[in-house]
Amino acid sequence: xxxxxxxxxxxxxxxxxxxxxxxxxxxxxxxxxxxxxxxxxxxxxxxxxxxxxxxxxxxxxxxxxxxxxxxxxxxxxxxxxxxxxxxxxxxxxxxxxxxxxxxxxxxxxxxxxxxxxxxxxxxxxxxxxxxxxxxxxxxxxxxxxxxxxxxxxxxxxxxxxxxxxxxxxxxxxxxxxxxxxxxxxxxxxxxxxxxxxxxxxxxxxxxxxxxxxxxxxxxxxxxxxxxxxxxxxxxxxxxxxxxxxxxxxxxxxxxxxxxxxxxxxxxxxxxxxxxxxxxxxxx
Amino acid sequence: xxxxxxxxxxxxxxxxxxxxxxxxxxxxxxxxxxxxxxxxxxxxxxxxxxxxxxxxxxxxxxxxxxxxxxxxxxxxxxxxxxxxxxxxxxxxxxxxxxxxxxxxxxxxxxxxxxxxxxxxxxxxxxxxxxxxxxxxxxxxxxxxxxxxxxxxxxxxxxxxxxxxxxxxxxxxxxxxxxxxxxxxxxxxxxxxxxxxxxxxxxxxxxxxxxxxxxxxxxxxxxxxxxxxxxxxxxxxxxxxxxxxxxxxxxxxxxxxxxxxxxxxxxxxxxxxxxxxxxxxxxxxxxxxxxxxxxxxxxxxxxxxxxxxxxxxxxxxxxxxxxxxxxxxxxxxxxxxxxxxxxxxxxxxxxxxxxxxxxxxxxxxxxxxxxxxxxxxxxxxxxxxxxxxxxxxxxxxxxxxxxxxxxxxxxxxxxxxxxxxxxxxxxxxxxxxxxxxxxxxxxxxxxxxxxxxxxxxxxxxxxxxxxxxxxxxxxxxxxxxxxxxxxxxxxxxxxxxxxxxxxxxxxxxxxxxxxxxxxxxxxxxxxxxxxxxxxxxxxxxxxxxxxxxxxxxxxxxxxxxxxxxxxxxxxxxxxxxxxxxxxxxxxxxxxxxxxxxxxxxxxxxxxxxxxxxxxxxxxxxxxxxxxxxxxxxxxxxxxxxxxxxxxxxxxxxxxxx
Numbered sequence: 001x002x003x004x005x006x007x008x009x010x011x012x013x014x015x016x017x018x019x020x021x022x023x024x025x026x027x028x029x030x031x032x033x034x035x036x037x038x039x040x041x042x043x044x045x046x047x048x049x050x051x052x053x054x055x056x057x058x059x060x061x062x063x064x065x066x067x068x069x070x071x072x073x074x075x076x077x078x079x080x081x082x083x084x085x086x087x088x089x090x091x092x093x094x095x096x097x098x099x100x101x102x103x104x105x106x107x108x109x110x111x112x113x114x115x116x117x118x119x120x121x122x123x124x125x126x127x128x129x130x131x132x133x134x135x136x137x138x139x140x141x142x143x144x145x146x147x148x149x150x151x152x153x154x155x156x157x158x159x160x161x162x163x164x165x166x167x168x169x170x171x172x173x174x175x176x177x178x179x180x181x182x183x184x185x186x187x188x189x190x191x192x193x194x195x196x197x198x199x200x201x202x203x204x205x206x207x208x209x210x211x212x213x214x215x216x217x218x219x220x221x222x223x224x225x226x227x228x229x230x231x232x233x234x235x236x237x238x239x240x241x242x243x244x245x246x247x248x249x250x251x252x253x254x255x256x257x258x259x260x261x262x263x264x265x266x267x268x269x270x271x272x273x274x275x276x277x278x279x280x281x282x283x
Numbered sequence: 284x285x286x287x288x289x290x291x292x293x294x295x296x297x298x299x300x301x302x303x304x305x306x307x308x309x310x311x312x313x314x315x316x317x318x319x320x321x322x323x324x325x326x327x328x329x330x331x332x333x334x335x336x337x338x339x340x341x342x343x344x345x346x347x348x349x350x351x352x353x354x355x356x357x358x359x360x361x362x363x364x365x366x367x368x369x370x371x372x373x374x375x376x377x378x379x380x381x382x383x384x385x386x387x388x389x390x391x392x393x394x395x396x397x398x399x400x401x402x403x404x405x406x407x408x409x410x411x412x413x414x415x416x417x418x419x420x421x422x423x424x425x426x427x428x429x430x431x432x433x434x435x436x437x438x439x440x441x442x443x444x445x446x447x448x449x450x451x452x453x454x455x456x457x458x459x460x461x462x463x464x465x466x467x468x469x470x471x472x473x474x475x476x477x478x479x480x481x482x483x484x485x486x487x488x489x490x491x492x493x494x495x496x497x498x499x500x501x502x503x504x505x506x507x508x509x510x511x512x513x514x515x516x517x518x519x520x521x522x523x524x525x526x527x528x529x530x531x532x533x534x535x536x537x538x539x540x541x542x543x544x545x546x547x548x549x550x551x552x553x554x555x556x557x558x559x560x561x562x563x564x565x566x567x568x569x570x571x572x573x574x575x576x577x578x579x580x581x582x583x584x585x586x587x588x589x590x591x592x593x594x595x596x597x598x599x600x601x602x603x604x605x606x607x608x609x610x611x612x613x614x615x616x617x618x619x620x621x622x623x624x625x626x627x628x629x630x631x632x633x634x635x636x637x638x639x640x641x642x643x644x645x646x647x648x649x650x651x652x653x654x655x656x657x658x659x660x661x662x663x664x665x666x667x668x669x670x671x672x673x674x675x676x677x678x679x680x681x682x683x684x685x686x687x688x689x690x691x692x693x694x695x696x697x698x699x700x701x702x703x704x705x706x707x708x709x710x711x712x713x714x715x716x717x718x719x720x721x722x723x724x725x726x727x728x729x730x731x732x733x734x735x736x737x738x739x740x741x742x743x744x745x746x747x748x749x750x751x752x753x754x755x756x757x758x759x760x761x762x763x764x765x766x767x768x769x770x771x772x773x774x775x776x777x778x779x780x781x782x783x784x785x786x787x788x789x790x791x792x793x794x795x796x797x798x799x800x801x802x803x804x805x806x807x808x809x810x811x812x813x814x815x816x817x818x819x820x821x822x823x824x825x826x827x828x829x830x831x832x833x834x835x836x837x838x839x840x841x842x843x844x845x846x847x848x849x850x851x852x853x854x855x856x857x858x859x860x861x862x863x864x865x866x867x868x869x870x871x872x873x874x875x876x877x878x879x880x881x882x883x884x885x886x887x888x889x890x891x892x893x894x895x896x897x898x899x900x901x902x903x904x905x906x907x908x909x910x911x912x913x914x915x916x917x918x919x920x921x922x923x924x925x926x927x928x929x930x931x932x933x934x935x936x937x938x939x
Contacts, residue, residue: 017732021338025734047341054398078733098402100409118405125402132340140337144613146579152333165322169329176330178579181615186804192773193805195792198820198866218817220310222807227311229803233574240542240567241577241588241629242560249582249597249610276394 019081022140022180030257031073031142037151038258039143042265043135049269054128057279058272063127065268066134073142091126098122149174150248171244179230186226194219312351313460316358324355352377353449357456367457374453375446382445386438400434489564490555491637492669494518494541499549501536511536513549516687520636523663523670525680528689529881534673537689538641541671542567560588566630566668570642570879572622576629581617582610585629600628603665604658618759620651624658631666638662639671644679645879648758648908656682675881716748719870719902720770720788720795724779726926727765731777739765740926742779747870750900752916756907757923763906764800766923767872770904771797783869796868800875802855811850811858812843818862832865833858837891853884857891864895870902871895877909885912892916 024032031039046062099119149170156166238244316324328351335343356377360369389396407430414423433440494517501511511533518524518541528534540546542565543557558564569575578584582597589595601607604624609617617625623643630638640659644652660682663670672683680686727740739762747753747770757763768774769781772788772795781788788795799805808814815832816823823829830840836857842850850858856876863871876892877885893916895901905917922929 018730020730020733020735022334023735044336051341051395052392054395076734078736081733094406097409097413098405100412117401118409121398121401121405125398128398129342132342136337136340136343144580146583146613148333148337165326169326172326173330173333174579175577176334178577178614180334182573186801189799189801189804190807192768192771192797193799194807195773196771196797196863197818198793218807221809222804224311224314226804230574233569233571234577236569237575237577237626238588240560240569240575242558242564242633243588245588245590246586246593247578247583249580249586 016082016084017078017080020079021184022145022177024144025073025075025079025141027074029073029142031069031138033257034142034261035151035252035254035258036139036143036147037155038254038261039139040148040151040155042261043139045265045269046135047132049272050128050132053273053276054124055276055279056124057275059124059127059131061268061272062135063131065265066131066138069138069142073138075141079141095119095122095126145177145180146174146248147252148177150251153247154251167244170247174247175234179234183227183230186230187223190219190223190226310354310456310460312354313358313361313456314354316355317362317460318358321355321359324351324358327351352381353452353456354460357453357460360457361460367454370453370457371450374450377453378446378449379442381449382442385445386441389441390438400437404430404434488555489558489561489636491541491553491557491565491635492518492520494551494553494637496540496546497550497552499540499546499551501533501540501544502547509533509547511540511546511689514689515549518637518669518671521663521667521669522685523683524672525683525686526671526673526689527675527677527680527686529675529883532689534675534689535641538567538639538671538673541565541637541639560633562590562593562633563636564633565637565639566633566635568623568626568630568638568640568643570645572619572626572646575626576614576617576622579614580610581606581612581614581625584614584625585632587629589632595632597632600632601625603631604628605654618648618651620647620654620759623647623651623655627655627658631668634666635668637671638668639673641673642675643672644674644676650758716750718746719749719751719783720747721782722746722770722779723782725766725769725776725781726778727762727769727774727776738926740769740776743923743926743928744779745921745928747902747904749902750896751902751904752896752918753904754907754910754913754917754920755904755923756910756920758908760925761923762926763908763923764874767797767874767904767906770870770872771795773797793866794868795870795872796863796866797872798856798859798863798874798876800878802852802859805859806847806855809847810843811845811847814847814858815843815862815865818859819865821865828865832861835864835895836861837887851884853880853888856880856888860891864901870904872904872906874906875908876905877907877912889913889916 046065050058050062098121152173153167153170156164156170159166312324312327315327328347331351332344332347335347339346356373357370360373363369389399407427411423411427414420414426496514496516498513498515499511500509500513502509514533514537526534526537540551542559545551556564560566576584577587581601585597585600586593586595597610598607601610604627606621606624606628609621614622614625626643627640643659644655647655656679659670659672662668670683672679674680723744725740725743726738728736728738730736743766755763755766765774769776770788772781772790772792775787775789783791783794805818806814808817811833812826812829813823815829816825819828819832821828826843829843833840833843838854838857838861842854847855847858860871873892876888880888889912892903896903896916903916905913907913910920
């Protein structure tokens with residue numbers, strides 16, 4: 001379809017799948033319909049669990065939970081962004097250096113003794129990071145951002161007793177999530193406008209570095225100017241509405257499904273902890 | 284309070300991204316701490332933390348905490364007016380405390396510690412093994428030994444590491460922040476409305492109408508002349524009044540006075556309090572559609588900010604403004620006109636006694652404008668509200684019972700109602716000129732391969748010739764902005780090719796100039812001369828060239844030292860053009876060049892573009908949802924709808 005070799009080069013390579021942030025996957029499912037607070041609680045709970053017990057059993061169980069949830073929520077593989085090449089490189093480098101270290105356990109392949117300890121540890125760490133990322137992604141893939149602010153307000157209600165301004169935080173969060181796509185668009189324009197400018201490359205390295213720093217500061221200043229302007233306009237709109245008050249037209253409440261989910265999550269966590277304990281007792 | 288909330292919210296969006304670059308995340312938080320109290324910083328931390336948690340898990344959350352911590356520290360010290368020694372001392376204390384907390388946490392979380400240490404040890408062993416392999420035994424043994432010592436005293440290593448790390452980062456942050464905060468200090472607050480805290484005549488019942496203004500004048504502090512000249516008017520209950528006048532005639536100032544600001548002289552009499560946003564009080568609908576909508580879902584936005592426990596019929600309100608059935612939609616997917624009608628619904632949810640609509644149609648396409656005006660026209664019949672409609676389009680004032688014209692203001696030669704500028708004779712060149720940009724079967728899909736894939740353009744083919752004047756016309760969501768980005772080479776189309784001189788445009792970014800709809804986003808330097816020099820690529824000391832560049836777009840060279848923030852909308856657009864044109868681009872693309880400008884500035888800009896095209900042979904492509912006034916500049920028109928070109932019978936000569 002293209003007319004020049006250069007164009008063929010440009011259009012044959014599949015473009016990488018972009019990272020789509022905080023937009024739920026279209027469609028609905030049991031997971032989509034859960035109360036946002038439940039999802040936040042479960043994900044936060046699992047994150048803490050993984051931090052304290054980062055064993056294979058815990059990682060495996062949580063990964064299984066995430067997988068099951070993803071199947072129920074019918075999340076297609078396309079939702080996962082493609083990995084940039086440099087990340088593969090970093091992982092490979094880490095993997096190789098770790099594997100070279102060897103260590104227990106050892107297996108012998110055709111008389112050659114190979115230590116798997118380092119490699120396994122590295123694998124575990126990578127798996128842990130992926131599972132932690134996937135947990136957050138599950139929330140953002142299945143939750144309408146409109147529900148997160150009110151959910152935080154409800155979850156934080158106990159903190160109100162100790163005079164922590166939870167409602168204020170919830171309003172700020174809801175507004176931040178509202179402003180999110182708007183600002184991303186503006187930053188894209190900002191970045192594009194910068195790309196349109198000529199690049200002067202000074203001769204000496206020092207001058208180049210200085211220029212680099214200056215440009216960074218300029219760009220940052222422009223970005224912050226833009227955001228402050230937006231903030232002022234939004235502030236006017238808030239004042240025009242007479243300040244903060246209601247956040248949601250139909251505030252959601254936890255339903256039966258939410259309690260069931262919480263029960264499953266707690267059970268999984270308990271099993272994971274118990275198994276970890278047993279495994280560490282026995283050897 | 285309102286403005287503050289918004290600042291928090293918006294800054295907390297920036298933080299997770301900037302936090303990705305570690306140091307940059309401290310800048311917005313530093314600014315926040317510099318300008319406001321600690322409590323504000325806390326709210327921002329929570330909001331930014333949750334967003335980061337959703338994006339990048341617990342690690343993201345921790346990064347945000349680090350950034351807030353360091354940025355906040357620097358910002359507070361800066362606000363107190365202390366210097367480098369304070370930074371060192373406080374970062375030392377903070378570093379030790381921070382390190383101690385981390386060490387303590389790792390001591391409790393034994394499992395995680397073991398895992399991390401095992402991985403580090405494994406990596407270290409690997410490196411050592413490798414060094415042995417390449418005969419560096421001495422160095423390898425030394426590295427291993429010192430590593431083992433470090434592991435043994437890991438608490439101390441970590442403590443020192445954190446202390447030094449935090450001190451270094453704090454000092455770097457301080458260095459960057461001091462430069463930035465100097466610049467930020469001069470960013471004016473552009474918010475216009477102040478929240479009334481009940482102290483200034485806000486006691487008593489809400490009752491904004493009937494209001495009587497007697498010899499009211501207004502002058503901004505430090506300004507040389509009145510923003511609003513002496514004016515007397517009376518507004519009765521349930522009245523529909525239009526206020527017209529060009530930019531700078533004091534329309535917005537009048538709005539502010541009606542919304543409760545004290546005039547510089549004269550008196551304002553009303554029966555009760557203004558009650559901005561209160562039930563039965565004053566409601567406002569402002570110019571920018573996206574900024575006024577505060578809820579993420581349509582129904583949520585209607586109730587946003589209502590006192591807790593207030594029950595309203597959301598569906599009925601939405602039906603009244605013509606948005607029935609959209610209650611569950613995301614506000615992000617609405618067009619500008621729909622957003623404005625939604626803002627109207629939210630205003631009506633408060634059953635206001637006075638509703639002020641300030642230039643609500645300037646950012647909206649023709650279709651949306653008609654719908655919006657239709658809703659406004661019958662409003663005073665359905666509600667017992669007085670409606671004040673501020674506009675610079677005279678025809679929009681027709682449905683009002685009464686029109687107040689502010690155009691005889693001193694610095695404006697009342698041009699609102701003036702006839703269209705005399706049509707200059709355009710010599711349309713029918714000779715076949717050389718092609719500048721060629722689009723062959725261009726299609727574009729956003730989010731390619733993901734569940735969010737959305738097609739913006741399908742099989743678009745056309746050619747832009749040298750010296751052409753082309754209008755690409757389409758409504759909201761027709762893909763016209765995507766097309767502009769592709770033509771400028773900023774977006775690589777998913778199918779087809781956009782070529783210039785046989786090479787794809789995305790390999791020669793900058794050869795085609797693009798003026799974005801939001802001119803402010805394209806201005807990055809703080810002063811006009813610096814901006815033009817940076818955009819055009821010559822030295823800021825080269826005053827002659829800067830003056831020449833400004834001259835091309837009809838700006839006075841004396842403007843060169845003016846700060847960007849002090850320019851009007853029309854001037855900003857011209858400064859952008861000056862920077863772009865100074866590089867002699869092959870073609871100039873303008874995305875909605877007339878949006879947000881008043882009639883006089885629109886005409887001036889069009890005349891400028893027309894003369895550039897005729898006298899210098901500039902190739903001009905205008906992307907717009909409007910035809911009005913563009914016939915002379917763009918003899919050729921292409922219509923874009925839902926991402927495809929609509930075939931028109933030989934689009935020669937600008938028919939609108």
